Amino acid sequence: MSTKTLALIFSALWSACLYAAPVETLTQTCAQCHGETGVSTKAKIPHLNGQLSDYLEEDIRRIANGTRASTVPDHIPKSWTGEEVMAVADFYAASLGPRPAQTTDAAQVTRGAVWYKKRCADCHPDSGRESKRDAPLMAAQNLEYMKEQTRAFVSGKRKFVFLMDDAFKGLSAADLDGVAHYFASQEQFKK
Numbered sequence: 001m002s003t004k005t006l007a008l009i010f011s012a013l014w015s016a017c018l019y020a021a022p023v024e025t026l027t028q029t030c031a032q033c034h035g036e037t038g039v040s041t042k043a044k045i046p047h048l049n050g051q052l053s054d055y056l057e058e059d060i061r062r063i064a065n066g067t068r069a070s071t072v073p074d075h076i077p078k079s080w081t082g083e084e085v086m087a088v089a090d091f092y093a094a095s096l097g098p099r100p101a102q103t104t105d106a107a108q109v110t111r112g113a114v115w116y117k118k119r120c121a122d123c124h125p126d127s128g129r130e131s132k133r134d135a136p137l138m139a140a141q142n143l144e145y146m147k148e149q150t151r152a153f154v155s156g157k158r159k160f161v162f163l164m165d166d167a168f169k170g171l172s173a174a175d176l177d178g179v180a181h182y183f184a185s186q187e188q189f190k191k
Contacts, residue, residue, distance in 0.1 A: 023091045026084055033072075038092040039099055044144045050188060053086075053093035055136045060085050069158055096189070099140040104185040108174075112182025115175050119167040127186045133163060143184035150176045 027036075030048075035041045038049030048056060062068035064076035064085070080088075116127070120138075124131065128138030138146070152158035153168060154176070160168070168176065 021084060023087045026080070026088050027091060029077075030088070034092075037095040037097040039095075039097055040142050040145070044142070044148050046142055046145045047099050047140070048092040049095040049097055049099065051093055051137055052131055053089045055131075055134065056089035056092055057086055060089060069152070099188050102140075102143050102184045104143065104181045108178045108181035109185045110178075111175065112178030112180065115171060115179050116182050119171070120179060123163060123167075124183075126190075128183045129186070129188070129190065137188075138183040139186040140188035141183055143180055146180035146183060147177055150180060 030038075033040065033042050033045045034048050038047060038051075040047045059068060060076055060080075063070045064078060064080065070076075076085075116124075120128075123133045123135035124138050126139075128141070131137055149158060150168075151173075153160055153164065154173075171179075
């Protein structure tokens, strides 16, 4: 490789480092709803903390380019670079602050546990604390958010991802709410 080529590469990398915004600056707007560490501060808003970085990165990109619906206008700044999206995803993935305990209905949790074992455990093992097949972590996720997203999937407002259509097939709204209660009732991390 020529000296000129190396100088050009070094210059581009140096510029990217100089102009990339610190992750704390990037997440200031996010923190208004998702909390400073990714622990949601509002109803129907997902917790981002401890989520898989690859999942968050893909979701952020999809929201930014309009292929994943969001109720928040201009949810993700279009000016974010790929490196900034990755930095935000990594920041929230590394944030392991505790999620608050949620009020769940015991009967719904029991109902959800049955469906979890039959339909969800393959992709969301260990009660949603682990992931297979690129599935997001679900343990201790915001209950109202999960219920709302379930309805969005069923109504077609949000597109099913790999295997989700089979998991949802034939389940009633009460069954799906039960699964949401089950995931919400779990501890995010094993003690």
